[in-house]
Ligand SMILES: Nc1ncnc2c1ncn2[C@@H]1O[C@H](COP(=O)(O)OP(=O)(O)OP(=O)(O)O)[C@@H](O)[C@H]1O
């Protein structure tokens with residue numbers, strides 16, 4: 001589902017952010033992507049989502065050579081992927097329901113479908129009772145769950161989650177992790193970036209570790 | 219499509235003031251252009267009406283001989299620029315004259331017991347660009363002929379007037395071009411503001427899989443709507459002014475040139491104006507959207 005060959009990325013600094021990264025994620029697999037701060041986790045996810053370009057190597061996502069996708073066709077890649085942003089990226093002026101529905105509107109779904117899918121996604125993250133609230137009125141964990149609902153609402157084949165449990169207490173973290181594991185059960189491929197060593201150890205998922213831009217053995 | 223319309227409306231609501239100012243500016247600009255057009259159209263029709271009346275009148279001496287008349291007629295019919303020739307005997311001229319002024323009940327005219335008017339030839343010339351020069355030349359030729367009392371080819375100023383109309387035409391084109399440029403800038407600026415107020419949302423849309431068109435369409439619609447509204451308001455304003463002028467001055471115009479009417483710009487002009495207003499809106503928004511969606515804009 002996801003394949004990287006000798007991917008290199010430099011932001012122009014002394015050391016490259018990613019150095020000859022090669023690994024793959026199978027369809028329906030769940031992996032933890034971990035490593036110390038500044039190791040290059042976000043950079044790697046951004047490359048998979050094409051919000052960042054890479055200098056060398058090959059990246060295949062869902063059969064697409066993503067380096068070859070022209071800007072105006074990027075939506076074809078992004079419609080296959082649900083991305084959970086580290087900073088949520090929720091729209092403060094839209095309600096919880098509208099924020100989630102927005103992902104459906106943007107891909108041109110019809111009204112009936114939008115209502116149904118949005119409701120379902122909110123139910124999955126347990127936030128139907130907050131559907132008319134606005135993001136600033138929510139706790140960090142609730143906002144995080146809205147962001148996850150939005151990433152899942154289009155039923156993507158791949159989920160890329162950038163530290164979706166950062167700054168959350170362990171109990172909520174576990175709940176959120178379960179949401180992704182639930183998606184995996186439905187056949188979704190999940191890349192879950194996290195610092196949380198405890199969470200990684202408690203679960204039986206493959207772990208990919210990068211340090212200073214290089215893959216290392218876990 | 220309905221989502222786009224919704225977005226357009228909500229975009230306009232968020233920046234209602236900017237939108238209205240833009241529409242007002244477009245209205246003013248189009249009104250200026252439209253007023254010029256109305257003036258032009260009316261001057262033009264005024265000119266046409268007058269040009270039809272342009273004729274060379276050859277007044278004959280009362281004692282003109284039959285030979286002299288025949289010579290004159292031959293000379294006139296030999297001129298291929300002359301469209302028609304009418305002979306008006308002095309009796310007819312006198313009757314016409316009396317008719318025209320009969321309503322005035324002027325004692326002076328009734329008191330006249332003799333006919334002071336000469337016979338004349340009224341020559342109409344074929345319409346052409348250098349008609350005035352031709353008339354002038356032919357008049358010079360006839361001036362020296364025996365039996366010719368005097369010549370009248372009034373409205374010499376019409377020739378200058380026609381040149382002036384040509385100048386106005388060029389002037390209109392230049393003003394129109396400049397105003398169009400200004401309008402495009404104004405609209406692209408409004409759209410830019412509209413875009414800035416939604417920047418966060420638009421960036422998110424791009425991130426979560428919206429097509430560039432999906433993002434573009436509402437802003438294009440907003441731009442075109444601005445142009446169209448400006449065009450419609452301008453037309454209404456012009457129409458209103460025109461009605462006012464008509465009510466105020468139609469009477470006095472009648473006395474200057476019978477059968478003339480103040481004209482509103484014609485239907486093709488109206489559609490042209492509306493179409494160009496929409497086009498200007500389209501171009502204006504297209505320019506600013508291109509800037510935003512081009513890769514160079516993204517960091
Ligand atoms: N936009 C950028 N411009 C320049 N350098 C950058 C940029 N983004 C990241 N970097 C650098 O690339 C390296 C990898 O950063 P990245 O954000 O991928 O790390 P990370 O593993 O996600 O860290 P964290 O766990 O703190 O989020 C860092 O050294 C960082 O300074």
Ligand SMILES: [Mg+2]
Pocket residue numbers: 041042043086162
């Ligand atoms: Mg990061």
